[in-house]
Amino acid sequence: MEFKHSMNRPKTIYVMGVSGSGKSTVGSLLAERLGYAFFDGDDFHPKSNIIKMSRGEALNDTDRQGWLERLNQIAKEHEETGAVIVCSALKETYRKQLKKGLENGFELLYLKGNIDAIRERLLSRKGHFMPLELLQSQFDTLEEPSNAIIISILKNPEQIVNEFMERVFF
Template identity: 60%
Template sequence: MVSKGIYIVMGVSGSGKTTVGTLLANTLQLPFFDGDDYHPESNVKKMASGKALNDQDRKEWLETLNRLAREHKSIGAVIACSALKESYRASLRKDVMEQMTFIYLKGSFSAINRRLQGRKGHYMPISLLKSQFETLEPPKDAIEVSINQSPEDIVNSIRDKIT
């Protein structure tokens, strides 16, 4: 039996957070929230113009996602969020630490770069991938899953680790 926790599907842009998060939420029968949908307009415009977000830009966004997690503490949720730095993950965990599990979708720069080249309709330009890898502090306390498999296999692997 899977607990009704808060699962943060994390990784750099293009790692598959939305795809895997949606499948995982369906499998666990939990609501899914895409963190990208909660960025303030100023962040979206900044990224769309090819500029990387800084810690200050992310502060309000992380607080919003933490509030979303706290609102779903009792029923659980899956949230897709890059959560690139430990300080960002600490912001997300505030008041939900015991219920929150991070799931790190790990992939190489070259594999994710290839994915992004085929992605259409996303405001995050491929040029920012390098800055995401530079910002990334791989988590020490997460379920780590390679992106070099099908989304269904990734979800099965995650499910096996959380049940």
């Protein structure tokens, strides 16, 4: 597959959305397709954040600060070779932190779904630290982006990646 705009190709792609929207599945598939490194933001939460969420407590801006800085650092470390990074990025201020200082461009893919569809996904999910009780707090915190590629979670992961690729690269 040849990219028409390979020189303008974003080197960092953040895949965002509430918990259960399919970020990890879509992000890993997209990274594989592009030949980029893949990073799941959940892997970079400090233990204190995971413990807090496991107790059913929502993270606040202070809890997220170091985590967002780390994800931005990862993006900068992979500016030349490319990275797909998945994280909730629920607020505009968080997204500004994530893209700070990225010279070679970035793109934001927002996996949009309604609370009922995502609740169904979370009910079937096993072994994740994010409890169903926090889903409403994620929707309450969510500031939908205006500068993103927005794709419905009702599509399958392959369809989402194909649509993203068509809209960004071709």
